[in-house]
Amino acid sequence: MADGGWIKVYRKIRQSFVWTDANQLKLWLLILMKASHDGNRFLFNGQQVDVSSGQFVTGRDAIASEFNAGAKPVQRVSGRQLWRWIKLFEKEQMLSIKSNTKYSVITVISWGEYQEDDQRLSITSPSSVHQVSTIKNAKNAKNANKRDSQHPRKREYADDSPELIEATYLWEKIKSNNPEHRKPNLQAWADDIRKMHEIDKRPFDKIHRMIDWCQSDTFWQTNILSVAKLREKYDTMKAQANRSYISRRAPARKEAVPEWMQEGYHPPKQEVSAEDKAELAEKLKKLEQLRSRNATSS
Structure with missing residues (x-):
């Protein structure tokens, strides 16, 4: 359904049970507006779905989002309640529902009868009226083509595109x-x-x-x-x-642990030569003499 498009609504809808409930009537009109005029392919929750004329794809959360768009909090209807009404429409043979785990395809029953072309009605008109209408329509078409050539028509995308x-x-x-x-x-x-x-x-x-x-x-x-x-x-x-x-x-990079930090590490024993021991003893002796002089002077 494109924003600038239109649908037919029969006057006999006033005899239907939906006429007595404003929210049910709004839901039914939304369903008619969402139904594809011709076959179409669109994306729903990341998955491409093909639909035929009179069908559209939705889910409980999606239909609730569209139904409650712009409504005040007190006027909103839960997705659970909307889906109960849709099941009621199915029971009354107004539509059919085919569902899977990801989405539901809703088909408006007798869609062709709702939206069939007006041309069939004009055939029954008197010939003089039909001729005048044909001339007028041809003139309008010519003017429309002229306007279109001056102002290229922008693309219009359906709600389910x-x-x-x-x-x-x-x-x-x-x-x-x-x-x-x-x-x-x-x-x-x-x-x-x-x-x-x-x-x-x-x-x-x-x-x-x-x-x-x-x-x-x-x-x-x-x-x-x-x-x-x-x-x-x-x-x-x-x-x-x-x-x-x-x-x-990527796996986390592990730093190598030095050997001396590993559990159970024991430093290797090193043999000290006689010369090293003598040198160390001489240094300790000088250090002890220096300590004694400092103690005496103090």
């Missing part, structure tokens, strides 16, 4: 280090993630791990405050991270 997921992940890490940091343009950040992946040939899982590393490092967490800076300093941080990894794996 790997580019926007990684951009949002970096923002959440930065915000956890500094809750007062201003929210960035996540679409622009997602485009920089795309450049890292397509131009710099960085796999998404390695980008994800580099975000973790730089935002846990006391120096880099104050310097990497955008995807552009992450891209610029990626090689420098990679080299530093590799050095840290190698130093942790």
Whole structure:
């Protein structure tokens, strides 16, 4: 789901049980907004997942984070409660859930009926109305093409695209280090993630791990405050991270202990020659005479 996209909501939703509960209604709308319009591939917790039309990948913590974004503490709903409601939606055959140990794939049942094209409705219109509508649409298309040629359209990334997921992940890490940091343009950040992946040939899982590393490092967490800076300093941080990894794996260097410090050491016995003994006795005699003179003078 892109920020500028749209979904259909049928009026008969007012007859559903979700209409009577504001939070359940909000959750159902969030599910419809997250469902992929076409098939897509994106990254979830460092793992690439393929989904079909009407599907999206999530988990209890992920859905709670999106549901409670911007809500006051008293308005937040726990992930456990949200998942109970999702299971209720499954029981009412509104969706299906396929889970493993890492994530769940949610499929909106009858997605095509929710989001089918409006063209089928226009076929039943009177020919005169259809002709006027066709002329008007052609004119609008021409004007739109003219505007697009003058202002190239920026890429728009869906919420479940790997580019926007990684951009949002970096923002959440930065915000956890500094809750007062201003929210960035996540679409622009997602485009920089795309450049890292397509131009710099960085796999998404390695980008994800580099975000973790730089935002846990006391120096880099104050310097990497955008995807552009992450891209610029990626090689420098990679080299530093590799050095840290190698130093942790290298065995500790052991200093050699001198022989005389080892337990049970006994100095070797040395034989003293007669000449050395005589010389030592002469020195002791002179030292004793010097001591006696000092004692007399005092």
